[in-house]
Amino acid sequence: MIPYGRQSISEADIAAVVEVLRSDFLTQGPVVPRFEQAVADYCAAQFGVAVNSGTAALHIACLALGVGPGDWVWTSPISFVASANCALYCGAQVDFVDVEPDTGNLSVAALERKLAAAQDEGTLPKVVIPVHFAGLPCDMQAIHALSQQYGFRIIEDACHALGARYHDAPTGNCRYSDITVFSFHPVKIITTGEGGMAMTNDPQLAKTMRLLRSHGITRNADDFINAPDGPWYYEQQMLGFNYRMTDIQAALGLSQMANLEAWILKRGELARRYFEALAPERLTRYFSPERRSAFHLYVHHVAPEQRAQLFSQLRDLGIGANVHYLPIYKQPWYQRWAPGPLPHAEQFYAGAITLPLFPGLTPQQQAQIYDVLSPTL
Numbered sequence: 001m002i003p004y005g006r007q008s009i010s011e012a013d014i015a016a017v018v019e020v021l022r023s024d025f026l027t028q029g030p031v032v033p034r035f036e037q038a039v040a041d042y043c044a045a046q047f048g049v050a051v052n053s054g055t056a057a058l059h060i061a062c063l064a065l066g067v068g069p070g071d072w073v074w075t076s077p078i079s080f081v082a083s084a085n086c087a088l089y090c091g092a093q094v095d096f097v098d099v100e101p102d103t104g105n106l107s108v109a110a111l112e113r114k115l116a117a118a119q120d121e122g123t124l125p126k127v128v129i130p131v132h133f134a135g136l137p138c139d140m141q142a143i144h145a146l147s148q149q150y151g152f153r154i155i156e157d158a159c160h161a162l163g164a165r166y167h168d169a170p171t172g173n174c175r176y177s178d179i180t181v182f183s184f185h186p187v188k189i190i191t192t193g194e195g196g197m198a199m200t201n202d203p204q205l206a207k208t209m210r211l212l213r214s215h216g217i218t219r220n221a222d223d224f225i226n227a228p229d230g231p232w233y234y235e236q237q238m239l240g241f242n243y244r245m246t247d248i249q250a251a252l253g254l255s256q257m258a259n260l261e262a263w264i265l266k267r268g269e270l271a272r273r274y275f276e277a278l279a280p281e282r283l284t285r286y287f288s289p290e291r292r293s294a295f296h297l298y299v300h301h302v303a304p305e306q307r308a309q310l311f312s313q314l315r316d317l318g319i320g321a322n323v324h325y326l327p328i329y330k331q332p333w334y335q336r337w338a339p340g341p342l343p344h345a346e347q348f349y350a351g352a353i354t355l356p357l358f359p360g361l362t363p364q365q366q367a368q369i370y371d372v373l374s375p376t377l
């Protein structure tokens with residue numbers, strides 16, 4: 001089976017992990033801060049806080065921004081459920097903003113309309129979480145301008161978008177957001193097995209997220225609230241979690257960073273071939289000087305009534321097609337909050353079919369995929 005996405009693991013990656021296994025630290029030790037620094041340097045962000053999943057990063061990002069009961073968090077319905085679950089973990093309420101019909105990214109026009117209505121009703125969001133779907137950055141300048149006007153905070157869900165660029169600067173630099181979150185799940189751009197990271201330029205947010213990832217405990221004497229009663233003293237100052245990344249994971253991530261730029265270029269090349277063969281009219285949207293997609297996914301659109309049959313045809317040939325995503329508000333868990341159907345999200349989902357895309361995919365494998373889809377063009 002050609003999967004829709006898969007990790008690339010080199011001998012250097014394996015050696016880096018083995019080195020940690022032979023060292024004194026298995027859980028969070030000296031490699032975690034090195035990995036955090038490597039990602040922060042790549043993204044031109046001040047701080048990176050490594051945790052054990054992208055979901056954990058979204059959770060502590062919401063908490064650090066003060067999300068709690070009575071607050072609203074808005075996100076995109078065309079995303080993995082974790083983009084919305086993080087708000088529910090904090091006791092907040094979730095609502096969804098419709099997407100752009102062509103990219104599946106949060107629509108600025110829809111956001112603007114929804115904010116104006118929410119202002120009248122007194123239900124403005126505390127946080128908006130735009131998702132860089134498939135790796136293409138959202139229109140962050142416009143979303144940031146709306147945040148200034150309406151007073152909400154921004155978490156970029158960049159779980160698809162490590163390596164993306166927006167206006168010639170790396171996604172993750174938080175120029176237009178408070179916090180940006182990455183995932184290192186094996187199908188994502190680089191992997192640590194499981195893992196995630198929250199980027200920020202705000203020292204206070206970084207400090208709070210570091211506390212939250214490790215039980216709310218600090219051992220830093222400068223930060224103590226009470227007087228220490230001995231050199232063993234530490235303090236729990238808030239209700240945190242065990243969301244720590246291990247040095248084993250960080251070593252893999254740090255080693256993977258060496259390939260990041262090459263992988264993004266390779267993904268871009270493979271995606272360009274797909275567009276040229278299957279959807280040339282969409283090329284300019286995805287290859288512009290303004291934005292570089294990280295091309296986590298290649299989502300093709302077919303006539304909705306043909307999708308199930310094409311999906312099965314691909315699967316029967318050992319081609320691991322997939323679908324990203326059923327709008328989150330259609331999940332049974334979310335139906336209790338169900339907003340009215342969002343027309344562009346529904347339309348985007350109806351014909352979407354994800355084709356395999358990862359650095360190890362070959363042109364021969366791509367050609368096999370065109371053979372199935374070309375007759376439908």
Ligand SMILES: *Cc1c(COP(=O)(O)O)cnc(C)c1O
Pocket residue numbers: 053054055056079080082083131157159160183184185194195196
């Ligand atoms: C993968 C993903 C997450 C969650 O990341 P994990 O590391 O699997 O917890 C969140 N949001 C989006 C958009 C994702 O694709």
